[in-house]
Amino acid sequence: MSPDAQPPKAAAPPAGPPTDEKIAELLRTARTIAVVGLSPKPYRASFGVSEFLQSAGYRIIPVNPNLREVLGEKAYARLEDIPEKVDIVDVFRRSEAVPEVVESAIRIGARAVWMQEGVVNEEAAARARAAGLLVVMDTCILKEHHRLMR
16 A cells, blocks of 8 residues: 555444345344433333333333333443443433433443434434434334334
């Protein structure tokens, strides 16, 4: 290689939303979903979505430093405290809290970060994609499950 030659660059992870096929594959193969910001209040979206995911056969792990248990599952203060493998990190937090969640998701080796409806952080999404995680943003996992997993 000449001194001016540049080494080949690795292919960048695709920007933008994943295809329906990628989302369906994730939903088919995932077993454990850590729900960051899960509330114990039945009228909150995080509770209803998590309850549905449990009924669909997923293991839900609540991540909320203010709780001990939700939906019959032990709650953890941080993603890093979870003693088992997590496939999807489902985020029910404000958009500005997402970068910290993404860094934690990368550290624990999650396969995907799923930001619920209204949760958007492009920089955090780019960071997650660059680390090899699938990113779904501003989308409800329950609605996507209904749409794609019939």
